[in-house]
Ligand SMILES: [Zn+2]
């Protein structure tokens with residue numbers, strides 16, 4: 001009897017695994033492709049609602065929302081306020097908002113496919129950064145003057161160059177990220193680099209630390225973008241992965 005129960009439990013687990021992997025697959029590409037051939041109505045997931053905002057966020061027709069219900073509503077949607085300072089705006093006079101938005105979107109691709117955390121550009125803000133190259137001063141200023149702007153996350157882009165970490169540490173940085181709240185500073189280099197930096201800083205927002213050697217230098221060998229964000233832009237170590245997964249509802 002005990003064996004029979006165990007077999008039934010195992011079968012039930014298999015069924016759940018097959019069921020959920022179908023839905024993960026449906027949402028794993030860069031485009032929203034409906035791979036479910038039959039339309040059916042699953043039980044409503046916790047927190048389900050049928051509001052227009054959600055449909056807008058997903059750019060879905062009502063019918064698509066119905067078909068993709070579990071994937072869509074199992075996701076965490078994080079609205080992002082992107083800031084561009086006067087130097088960032090000078091670099092891209094007519095496209096600075098688009099540059100910021102596409103960087104956030106591309107950086108977020110990893111979080112979307114791995115954790116169903118969907119970074120959604122919701123607001124863009126003119127930021128006048130203070131006259132300093134001290135990154136800590138810059139990020140604090142951005143956070144204190146604009147912050148998330150009523151959404152869940154701030155990514156502040158600066159066109160200043162040779163930004164350093166803080167007074168007493170003059171090493172140039174690509175960006176800074178808070179580990180206890182959703183705020184990052186990204187220093188402009190070029191588009192692909194900006195994506196890698198943004199992704200790394202958002203990793204900090206989810207509670208991750210840098211992978212460093214004992215002497216404080218970046219650990220280049222661990223296959224994780226919390227080490228060298230450029231070498232391992234699409235990789236995350238198991239430990240960091242677990243942490244983000246545990247924190248995925250943080251914002
Ligand atoms: Zn870092």
Ligand SMILES: [Zn+2]
Pocket residue numbers: 211224225226227236237238239240241
């Ligand atoms: Zn890691």
